């Protein structure tokens with residue numbers, strides 16, 4: 001297998017604090033790897049090691065076959081990084097930012113200008129190109145950030161929480177942009193706190209917690225491990241709750257639980273929308289009136305509960 005990123009036994013300490021406790025994973029060329037973990041898990045630290053912004057205390061890592069410790073300049077030449085905090089300059093216009101990055105990447109004036117215009121177009125920022133970035137929305141800033149990382153056509157892209165803080169619409173727009181990059185064959189490592197985002201974008205997911213890899217796999221296998229999505233049915237008449245529970249159990253074949261409201265029945269299902277359709281059909285046939293019928297996809301917290309037996313804890317708060 002041809003790997004764009006290889007990480008083996010990487011340890012990083014900050015004084016007594018162990019940010020990475022020995023992580024191993026690799027990323028196939030042309031694939032998208034989602035590094036999924038809660039606040040303080042070590043996501044940014046891993047990105048910093050791989051992008052040569054910090055040096056690991058132990059272990060080895062390479063990007064595009066180049067060792068990050070032996071040849072950091074070589075690595076920097078083939079990567080793009082969109083850091084967790086936006087790095088674009090608010091006092092420049094969007095276009096000026098991209099041209100400046102082009103110039104820093106040794107593109108001539110004409111090439112830097114052309115590249116900036118191409119990227120502004122690709123990221124739907126042409127209309128805002130002449131405005132100072134401090135007037136941009138969060139979503140526009142993140143798109144410009146991403147555009148800036150692409151100026152030099154990197155082989156491998158690192159995106160640290162590309163959609164954190166964005167509203168659902170801006171998040172969807174950014175996902176669409178990332179789809180295009182993936183279709184063009186880029187290798188991408190992105191970090192996220194959201195299972196649905198990793199599910200939407202990544203071929204392979206690495207779950208990290210307290211600086212350790214606690215699970216690996218594609219989204220489907222991770223979701224299967226947590227028992228799939230949850231079906232929720234709220235009946236109109238509390239007297240019909242048991243009838244609804246029987247219907248749910250018949251459709252899912254799994255154990256049902258009840259909410260305190262006396263009207264809601266829940267059960268895990270691996271069948272997704274098919275289970276919803278089958279259940280709706282059956283409830284109608286049984287004449288059970290329903291207030292709500294919902295399918296809730298598992299979250300990172302569900303994954304944690306299954307893998308570690310505990311809910312996500314905020315390490316920053318512990319510290």
Ligand SMILES: Nc1ncnc2c1ncn2[C@@H]1O[C@H](COP(=O)(O)OP(=O)(O)OP(=O)(O)O)[C@@H](O)[C@H]1O
Nearest residue numbers: 014017019037038039040041042043044045046315
């Ligand atoms: N420069 C530093 N000095 C001291 N401790 C640090 C430093 N950078 C990170 N840490 C600690 O290392 C751990 C991992 O931090 P890291 O920033 O990699 O987490 P993260 O997964 O990116 O979290 P977030 O989702 O909040 O961005 C945390 O406990 C953090 O406090």
Ligand SMILES: [Mg+2]
Nearest residue numbers: 043044045084
């Ligand atoms: Mg981080």
